[in-house]
Amino acid sequence: MSASRVCALLLATSLLSGCATQPSWPKPPTGHAQAPHPESPFTEIENRIATDHGTDRSGFDLLERNDRALQWRLTLIDSARHSIDLQYYVWFGDQVGRLIMYRVLDAADRGVKVRILFDDLNTMLHDMTHVELRDSLLARIDRHPNI
Structure with a gap:
C-alpha cells in the first residue's frame, strides 16, 4: 500500500472517529443543602446573636492560627x-486531611448526612504509602450511604 493511501486511510479514520458520540451517563441526583435544623447548636447561636445584636450582625470570627482552625x-x-457541608479547595491525604475525613466518616456512621466538595487535583502525592492511604479513605467515603 502506498504512503498516500495509508495517510488517506489514517485521515479518514481520524475524521470518522471524531464523529463518534459519547456514551450517555445517568444524570447524578441533584443535591441541596438542608435547611437549618431548629434544634441545632448553630440555630441556637444564630438566634442568640440576632436577639443580642440584631439581624445585621455576623457570627463569624477570624481564626488566625492553624491549630485553632x-x-x-x-x-x-x-x-x-443532622448534616455537614464540607468544602476544601486543597485536600491532601496527609495526617490532617485523614484526621478530618475519619471524623467525617464517624459523623456519617452516627447518621449525619454529609456533602463533600473538594479538589482532588492537588492530592497526587509521590509517597505511595500516602497515596494508598488516601485512595482507600476516599473509597470508603465514596461508598458510605450518608456521604
Missing part, C-alpha cells in the same frame, strides 16, 4: 447532629 473544624464535625 483545625480544632474548630474537628469540634464542629464531632458535634454535628
Whole structure:
C-alpha cells in the first residue's frame, strides 16, 4: 500500500472517529443543602446573636492560627447532629486531611448526612504509602450511604 493511501486511510479514520458520540451517563441526583435544623447548636447561636445584636450582625470570627482552625473544624464535625457541608479547595491525604475525613466518616456512621466538595487535583502525592492511604479513605467515603 502506498504512503498516500495509508495517510488517506489514517485521515479518514481520524475524521470518522471524531464523529463518534459519547456514551450517555445517568444524570447524578441533584443535591441541596438542608435547611437549618431548629434544634441545632448553630440555630441556637444564630438566634442568640440576632436577639443580642440584631439581624445585621455576623457570627463569624477570624481564626488566625492553624491549630485553632483545625480544632474548630474537628469540634464542629464531632458535634454535628443532622448534616455537614464540607468544602476544601486543597485536600491532601496527609495526617490532617485523614484526621478530618475519619471524623467525617464517624459523623456519617452516627447518621449525619454529609456533602463533600473538594479538589482532588492537588492530592497526587509521590509517597505511595500516602497515596494508598488516601485512595482507600476516599473509597470508603465514596461508598458510605450518608456521604
